[in-house]
Amino acid sequence: MDAIQRELLEQVAGLHEVPEGAYNIRANGEMAGRNTTANIDIITKEDRSGIDIRIKPGTKSESVHIPVVLSQSGLQESVYNDFFVGEDCDVTIIAGCGIHNGGSAASAHSGIHRFFVEKNAKVRYVEKHYGSGDGSGERIMNPTTEIHLAEGAFLEMETVQIKGIDSTARTTTAEVAEGAGLVIKEKIMTHGKQYAETDFTVHMNGTDSSVNLISRSVAKERSRQVFRSRIVGNASCHGHSECDAIIMDEASVSAIPELTANHIDANLIHEAAIGKIAGEQLIKLMTLGLTEKEAEEQIVKGFLK
Amino acid sequence: MLELKNISFQAEDGGKEIEILRNINLKIEDRFVAVTGPNGSGKSTLAKIVAGILTPTEGQILLDGVDITDRSITERAQMGISFAFQQPVRFKGITVKDMLSIAAGRETTVPEVCDMLSEVGLCARDYVNREINASLSGGEMKRIEIAMIMARKTKVSIFDEPEAGIDLWSFQNLIRVFEKMHAETQGTILIISHQERILNIADQIVLLADGRIEKVGGREEVMPDLLGTGQPCRTLTDKLIQ
Numbered sequence: 001m002d003a004i005q006r007e008l009l010e011q012v013a014g015l016h017e018v019p020e021g022a023y024n025i026r027a028n029g030e031m032a033g034r035n036t037t038a039n040i041d042i043i044t045k046e047d048r049s050g051i052d053i054r055i056k057p058g059t060k061s062e063s064v065h066i067p068v069v070l071s072q073s074g075l076q077e078s079v080y081n082d083f084f085v086g087e088d089c090d091v092t093i094i095a096g097c098g099i100h101n102g103g104s105a106a107s108a109h110s111g112i113h114r115f116f117v118e119k120n121a122k123v124r125y126v127e128k129h130y131g132s133g134d135g136s137g138e139r140i141m142n143p144t145t146e147i148h149l150a151e152g153a154f155l156e157m158e159t160v161q162i163k164g165i166d167s168t169a170r171t172t173t174a175e176v177a178e179g180a181g182l183v184i185k186e187k188i189m190t191h192g193k194q195y196a197e198t199d200f201t202v203h204m205n206g207t208d209s210s211v212n213l214i215s216r217s218v219a220k221e222r223s224r225q226v227f228r229s230r231i232v233g234n235a236s237c238h239g240h241s242e243c244d245a246i247i248m249d250e251a252s253v254s255a256i257p258e259l260t261a262n263h264i265d266a267n268l269i270h271e272a273a274i275g276k277i278a279g280e281q282l283i284k285l286m287t288l289g290l291t292e293k294e295a296e297e298q299i300v301k302g303f304l305k
Numbered sequence: 306m307l308e309l310k311n312i313s314f315q316a317e318d319g320g321k322e323i324e325i326l327r328n329i330n331l332k333i334e335d336r337f338v339a340v341t342g343p344n345g346s347g348k349s350t351l352a353k354i355v356a357g358i359l360t361p362t363e364g365q366i367l368l369d370g371v372d373i374t375d376r377s378i379t380e381r382a383q384m385g386i387s388f389a390f391q392q393p394v395r396f397k398g399i400t401v402k403d404m405l406s407i408a409a410g411r412e413t414t415v416p417e418v419c420d421m422l423s424e425v426g427l428c429a430r431d432y433v434n435r436e437i438n439a440s441l442s443g444g445e446m447k448r449i450e451i452a453m454i455m456a457r458k459t460k461v462s463i464f465d466e467p468e469a470g471i472d473l474w475s476f477q478n479l480i481r482v483f484e485k486m487h488a489e490t491q492g493t494i495l496i497i498s499h500q501e502r503i504l505n506i507a508d509q510i511v512l513l514a515d516g517r518i519e520k521v522g523g524r525e526e527v528m529p530d531l532l533g534t535g536q537p538c539r540t541l542t543d544k545l546i547q
Contacts, residue, residue, distance in 0.1 A: 216397075244397070278394075280394045281394055281396060283358055283378060283394075284390065284393075284394040285407065286377070286378040286379045286382065287356055287358075287378055287382050287386075287387065287388045288382060288387075288407050288408045288453065288457070289379060289382040289383050289407075289410060289457075290379065290407065291379050292379070298399065298403075298407065299396065299399070301398075302396055302397065302398035302399035302403065302436075303397050303398045304398070305398045
């Protein structure tokens with residue numbers, strides 16, 4: 001791996017060296033490293049590009065890193081990764097994609113991740129998207145996440161895109177069974193002429209299922225963001241989604257919630273707030289000695305923390 | 306020393322110019338200076354003018370002889386003016402420790418933050434990493450606001466009704482905080498307050514009424530005017546006579 005790829009790896013996965021536990025590192029469309037453990041197996045797909053990650057039932061406190069880095073301008077790829085998480089597991093999965101584009105051709109990565117989480121298993125899934133390079137070629141990322149939660153399963157997904165991605169369409173769908181819970185925390189910042197689209201669709205199918213979607217975003221300069229969330233309650237369940245956005249300069253943000261209750265005990269809530277930074281927040285920080293620009297940076301940093 | 310020369314402030318309300326402050330002349334150099342007066346007398350406006358949040362329509366503000374009338378909020382803060390808001394501002398994602406670090410102008414350590422919070426009567430351990438968001442009560446926000454001013458250690462510290470909403474914390478503690486601040490900074494503490502117990506510690510009291518200075522002087526001079534001299538409410542006295 002070269003220096004650019006190592007930098008991308010650090011940005012998206014916080015890795016300086018090879019991680020502990022199971023991992024699969026993909027660089028410029030090829031496997032750059034893999035490790036499996038007694039409980040976690042990683043198998044290359046035969047019919048298409050991608051891997052199967054199989055986690056044995058009862059696996060606790062283990063992690064899997066599957067970062068992807070692209071530094072070759074013009075490379076476009078679609079990768080299919082399937083995660084099979086056995087019953088009663090408690091694991092952390094860290095994905096993430098970094099694109100460095102120093103050329104003029106568009107680089108694109110589409111990761112299609114499917115999660116099959118068995119009964120009572122617990123998963124923390126973290127994905128981070130990052131772009132760098134001063135080439136004129138676009139950096140495009142279109143992650144698709146499909147989540148199937150069995151009875152009593154729980155998945156928490158943290159998804160972060162702070163810098164450098166020109167265009168992204170992020171689609172997440174989920175079905176949640178009895179007693180299962182899904183939490184998604186999304187953080188996005190766009191600037192320049194970037195475009196980011198988020199699309200969540202969650203079906204709560206079992207009694208006492210729950211979902212909580214939390215999106216915090218900052219749109220700067222002339223960037224555009226669209227946040228769409230669809231929550232469908234087909235049973236006695238709790239659904240909550242929240243879109244909180246700071247808009248700056250000439251940016252544009254749309255929040256489009258859709259709640260559907262197909263059961264008398266489906267409890268669904270959506271909250272959305274879009275607005276510029278409150279004047280009194282800037283003034284408060286300025287009375288502490290910060291300039292207006294520094295105050296703005298602190299507010300944005302805190303908001304996306 | 307802070308000096309206000311001929312400060313006037315007008316605001317527009319429904320197309321009409323309203324005079325909020327007129328011809329305020331004031332020298333502030335004592336340890337504790339209290340500004341008091343009825344609601345709407347212009348107390349908060351005066352404080353905001355000193356902090357640079359509002360620009361006076363006329364007049365000059367001098368800090369240690371330097372004209373700061375045209376200086377920004379940031380410049381005044383850097384020159385040594387602090388301002389504790391009457392209604393503290395909330396921030397999503399910024400923690401108590403972050404805020405105290407910004408106030409102190411450097412990264413503070415956890416033990417330092419704990420000391421500052423204990424001074425304002427908060428159990429430090431529970432607050433260091435709390436966000437300054439809607440989950441904090443009004444009273445908690447008020448105390449953190451005071452801690453921020455303590456962290457700044459500036460020569461002029463302005464408090465806009467610091468006692469409001471902190472009823473469970475004794476006045477004695479609040480007064481001790483002011484005394485400690487003065488001991489550390491040797492500066493002036495300007496307090497806007499209606500509270501007799503706060504006025505009682507003031508070296509100088511400024512009484513505002515209807516945008517003008519009604520009276521200014523030591524507490525022995527001004528306090529008697531404040532207590533028991535207000536016009537009684539006619540509706541109530543009429544009832545009593547009946």
